[in-house]
Amino acid sequence: MRHTEPPAGERPIEPELRDKGLRHGALGLTASVVLGISSVAPAYALTATLGPAVDEVGPQTPAVFLSGFLPMFLVAYAYRELNRSMPDCGTSFTWTVKAFGPHVGWMCGWGTVVATVIVLSNLAGVATDFLYLTLGELTGSTGVAGLSDNKAVNILTCLGFLAGATAVAYRGMTVTKEVQYVLVAMQLAVLALFTVLALVKAGDAGSEFAVRSSWSWLDPGRTRSFAAFTAGISLSLFIYWGWDTSLTVNEETSDRRRTPGRAALLTMVIILTTYLLVAVAAQRFAGVGREGYGLGSPETGDNAFAALADPVLGELAALMFFAVLASSVSSLQTTFLLAARTLLAMGFYQAVSRRFAEVHPRFRSPSFATLCAGAGTGLFYTVMTLVSRHALVDTIYALGLMICFYYGLTAYACVWYFRTELTAGARDFVFKGLFPALGATLLTAVFLKTAVDTWDPAYGSGDALFGVGTVFWIAVGLLGLGLLVMLVSRRRAPAFFRGRTLRHTHPTLDAPY
16 A cells, blocks of 8 residues: 555554555545445345335334434444544454454454355345346236246346456456446436335325325334344344445545545435435335235335335336346445455455455456455355245345444444544544444344344244244354354464464554554
């Protein structure tokens, strides 16, 4: 990494956080925000989550979306402060190593990569569903629309999407950025159209399931139980996941200390506004009942916009199908950035094989890490689909645990790393201590409660293995697998675990401790 004189009042970037060969200055503030929104994929996240969220908390879905935003927004400040001190593409992995040492840092990197694989697999699945729904809508053929139910067709199509997204990510940031401007603008425009038409039709008696809107929808205290509330929060964390992509491209961003953090906070505000408007409009139009296209209906649950597109948009329904397809495809491309750059940093600091540190000389992208992320996601999706389509639904629930795990660790790392600076002034106390600590505490509480709840087979799809819910096996099992892989890595890469490639340090000290 190129080292320049730091701004007044800020320490120099540590020399060991070196340049990894990525393209410097490729992104500005607008591009970083677009990449963050693309990774979150609002159209995809809403169609996958509205139904399950209503099933858990009913009309309090907007309240849960708002509640899930709070810990994420607080944690975003931790990311901003850590990035100002250590703008490294390894983000959570690098920062937790610096704060807590190699073992905790390695597990945080594992959690980041596994969460990314889960998201990528779901993105590919939704992209496949909406590809055939779009083709069915255009051709008027129900047979074409139902092709995604054929496992062989489904898997082959998903692998095709993953191969295409891997190829775009492999070609570097310039191609990725240009594609994203169009895809993000299109999906936000269609969501805005959906919101307006849903509210207008609900007010004009254009929906037999329409209900009157109420401020109580924003009151989380009206949720039927605390268990339902935490399940809803776990789902809402899923729909905010991905904003940290704005930070994982920090080494490719102009003013890498400040721009990534600003972009992450702007992304969060835009996404929250979008979610609340769409959720309220959909609930106003369709209600939360279990009949017809009500949001509580089983037909709506797995794919909300597939059920609501025709009633809300009418002849323009194909636009919604295409928007979700575009959302999934665009997020496939940008989500690769997070996995590939985390693996790049882990390879660079020798936490995993050094092959992961390879950067393409022409495209300036993490070539080997990108290919491995694509191959790993394809394998995960294929196995999960062959086991059960319900397993893919359970991965959405499991993702909430993974998010709590690595976001929470990163927030704790911020508090610990800057602990001697918290009394330097009000700004340091609030943004380096109070906000990250509150965010981490909230995520820890959700993690523990959800981990206990997922033991019950009734949590998620209802599938079980040896009497234990599959959501538990997916989430906690993957973390346990991470521990085993770490033990193997420690034997094969002792330099990293002995602090020789990335030191466990204190920000005001030069020596490791």
